[in-house]
Amino acid sequence: MSIDLEDPPQGRAEAEFAAELARIRPGLAAAYAEALPGARSTVLGLLWRGLLYEPVPGVAGRESALGRIRLSDGRLLTGPRRSPYDLEVGEDAAVLLDGRVYRRPGELVAALGLPGAARFGADLERSVASLALARAGAGMGSGTGPDERxxxxxxxxxxxxxxxxxxxxxxxxxxxxxxxxxxxxHRPVVDLDLIAVPVSRCVVVGAWPVWLRDIDRLLLPAHPWQSRHVLRELGLRPLVAGGIPARPLICVRTLAPVGGGPHVKTAFSTRMTSNVRDISPGSVRDSAPLSAMLVDLARRLDGGLRITRNLAAACAVVNGEPSADLAVLLRESPSEYAGAGETVIPVAALIVRPPNGGPPLIGGLPTAGPGWLAEFARLAWGAGLRLLAYGVTLEAHGQNLLVVLDRRGRPLRLVYRDLADIRVSPARLRRNGLTPPPLSPRLITDDPDELHAKLFGSLVGTTFSSLVSALGQGDREVEARLWAAVAAAAVQVFDDLPATGDTRADRAALFGTELPVKAHTVMQLDGGPAGDRWARFPNPLAQT
Structure with missing residues (x-):
């Protein structure tokens, strides 16, 4: 079961958020209203990037670098010039369709008549309203915030x-x-519920901890939103309401218990960004073999990568079938891999600007610049390309990939978490003398294009792109030097790898004129196949 709602016509989401704020948090209403124009510009800029560079239907021709799109019906769409890797397009972004100005992304999608425009437009307008709320309320939550840093x-x-x-x-x-x-x-403390399910009605992988057992029942942690909106309809009620106080992490449904211990990944069965955030029974079953394989491969590298182990996983059997709506995964905290005086940070946090303005976090590191990025790139390519040579690709975007910094902010090692979206090539593993573990079919592929898309699309298309943009601040000469440092690090790793047919193919794909990047806009439209969709973006590594 999942929640997949549509808003009323475009613009209503902002008003509905404002009305609810006036009732429950009137002190935040002014900040929310002040944040709305910037949120509209941000979301419109992200939509504009997709229109400029992704294979959106109804486009006859593009001059992407000039911000011009000719539609199949002859209309002309113009907007800000931007690289596909720019993080920002300005605080007052606007797109013109045959001379008419559009500042609301939902209205632009409706005017373009894209397939699934009503649903997509509603998603965009909700994105604007939630982004404005996030910016207005950041750091002002009612819960006790975590220790700074x-x-x-x-x-x-x-x-x-x-x-x-x-x-x-x-x-x-x-x-x-x-x-x-x-x-x-909003920095809250979320009290996770505990749902008691007989062991005989659970799929369990790993050693389920004693503190989450009640004689012959497992106590499955559940997000309170899930308990209220999804599990209740399945006839499931908490045995203990609010049994585990925890702090939500970037991905919302993974939380760190306040008292320490393993992180808890819960089902949260609604769409966030693109996908419904439940936990499939396949992910539960895959958790142990994936973890064992990645930990073993990481040990074969040169020490620059750590894997947060999946410690245990379980899901309830509901109506005779394993349920994605009541499933949970217990995972090591990345903090386990930071020593005294060291700091572990998700890469996504490095590009964040402080609420009062100023440079992103990475710009404040004492060693920030091409040298920092080169050292980070040596670690990232060392892990990513060597694992690819073995036959495993990471989805190494800024949420899954964390960096451990020393006291001066220099990269020491990487930590990778959330193994559910990697891809595994049995043929490559066998060519390296390894036995492929039993895994769900969705994780298995020997197609080099799929392997390259997963790694390069996340590592170049999100991680390096956002870091280069944050460090370069729109100065194309500085960005070119940063990309050159990223490319040089990849060259060095390839030079150190055995020159096999696989690594030669990997090298040619990485330095080609274009790279696969996930097509986030196209994936929101109706009519395409399920699953990931890809665009071919200009390759910044080929230009260095």
């Missing part, structure tokens, strides 16, 4: 969400009150 503090500093997704803050079915109570940017 802790992992949780950095996680909750990521207010804007995905840096390139037009639905970066789309949360259908989650009210304003619930966003203030549960969303990480």
């Amino acid at each position: 802790s992992l949780e503090w950095f996680e909750q500093s990521v207010v804007d969400g995905h840096p390139y997704h037009p639905c970066c803050r789309n949360r259908p079915g989650v009210s304003v009150a619930e966003q203030l109570a549960y969303m990480p940017e």
Whole structure:
């Protein structure tokens, strides 16, 4: 079961958020209203990036670098010039369709007549309203915030969400009150419920901890939103309401218990950005073999990568079938891999600007610049390309990939978490003398294009792109030097790898004229196949 709602006509989401704020948090209403224009510009800019560079239907021709699109019906769409990797397009973004100015992304989608425009437009308008709420309320939550500079503090500093997704803050079915109570940017403490399910009615992987057992029953942690909106309809009620106080991390449904211990990934069955955030039974079953394989491969590298192990996973059997709506995964905290005097930070937090303005966090590091990025790139390519040579690709975007910094802010090692979206090539593993583990079919592919898209699309298309943009601040000469440092690090790793057919193919794909990047806008439209969709973006590594 999942929540997948549509808003009324475009613009209503902003008004509905304002009305609810006036009732429950009037002191935040002015800040929300002040944040709306900037939120509209941000979401419109993300939509504009997709229109400029993704294979959106109804486009006859593009001059992307000039900000011009000719539609199949002859209309002309013009807007700000932007690189596909720019983080910002300005505080007063506007797009013109045959001379008419559009500042609301939902209205622009409706005017373009894209397939699924009503639903997509509603998602965009919700994204605007939620983004404005996030910016207005960041750091002003009612809960006790985490210690400054802790992992949780950095996680909750990521207010804007995905840096390139037009639905970066789309949360259908989650009210304003619930966003203030549960969303990480508001720094709340969320009290997880405990659902008692007989062991005989559970799928269990790993050693389920004693403290989450009640004689012959498992106590499955559940998000309170899930308990209220989804589990109740399945006839499931908490045995203990609010049994585990925890702090939400970037991805909302993974939380860090206040008392320490493993992180808890819960089901939250509504769409956020693109996908419904439940936990499939396949992910539960895959959790142990994935974890064992990645930990083993990471040990074969040169020590620059750590994997947060999946410790245990379980889901309830409901109506005779394993349920994605009542499933949970217990995972090591990335903090386990930071020593004394070291700091572990999600890469996504490095591009965050402080609420009062100023440079992004990465700009404040004492060693920030091409040298810092080169050292980070050596770690990232060392892990990513060597694992790819073995036959495993990471989805190494800024939420899954964390960096451990020393006292001066220099990168020491990387930590990777959330293994559910990697891809595994059995053929490559066998060519390296390894036995492929039993995994769900969706994780398995020997297609080099799929392997390259997963790694390069996340690592170049999101992680390096956002870091280069944050450090370069729109100066194309500085950005070119930064991209050159990224490319040089990849060249060095390839030079150190055995020159096999696989690594030669990987090298040619990485330095080609275009790279696959996830097509976030196209994925929101009706009529395409399910799952990931890809665009071919100009490759900044080929230009260095």
